[in-house]
Amino acid sequence: MKWKWKVKKEMYVPFAKETPRRILLPQVKVKDTEDITEDQVTITLRRAISFHSTLQAHDGHWPGDYGGPMFLLPGLIITLSITGALNAVLSKEHKPEICQYIYNHQNRDGRWGLHIEGPSTMFGTYLSYLTLRLSGEEADDGQGAVEKGRKWLLDHGGATAITSSGKVWLSVAS
Known part of the structure; x- marks a missing residue:
């Protein structure tokens, strides 16, 4: 592609x-x-x-569309969570927006890919699911999206079926 x-x-x-x-x-x-x-x-x-x-904004950043990779945001959320800085860095308004972004890119089969147009992967699904849960989403949130992702993960081998880099993130998060 x-x-x-x-x-x-x-x-x-x-x-x-x-x-x-x-x-x-x-x-x-x-x-x-x-x-x-x-x-x-x-x-x-x-x-x-x-x-x-x-093209630079007044505060020094260059605005741009982040659309694409689905594996970077989970790293940020996991890192903020394990350092205890999640609520200090992200406002209560940020979290629903992050979750909505993830929900918007869930594939029909309940999984997520490595990027927004990518096919579903175990790695992408675990990272997106974990990000939703660390962001405060409950099992029944997202109009069933969280539960659908969780069910698929459990039905297909659970954490033992994720790639080694995914296992690193899961071990860091636990």
């Missing part, structure tokens, strides 16, 4: 309008037969920095 990453312009346009480019540099054009000079590299880097600085 070939991935196509698309930049959602609507996220960046407001920042670009508020922070116009300070330096307008010419585009460097190099023919195949020419050597690239240090000045051309410098101009190209300055153009890139100038462009990306217009």
Whole structure:
């Protein structure tokens, strides 16, 4: 499968309008037969920095769509949970949003994949299920989504069937 990453312009346009480019540099054009000079590299880097600085939000971050990997968020939630920082870092408003994101990407068979469009995997299902539970979801929450995921996990071998990296996360979380 070939991935196509698309930049959602609507996220960046407001920042670009508020922070116009300070330096307008010419585009460097190099023919195949020419050597690239240090000045051309410098101009190209300055153009890139100038462009990306217009996309930066006022608080210093670059907004973007996180849609994709389903295995990164569980690592954050597990780490915050075991360090006792879950409630200090995430507000009560964050948790339902995180859970809704996970619910939105549950496959019809009750499992989750490694990414939002991926096929169901044991690893993805365990991490998503664990994230929901650590975020405060009960077995009957998510209109049956939590229970559906749990049932599938238990019916298919439980924790012994997860990959070794999944077992590491489960051991850290317990």
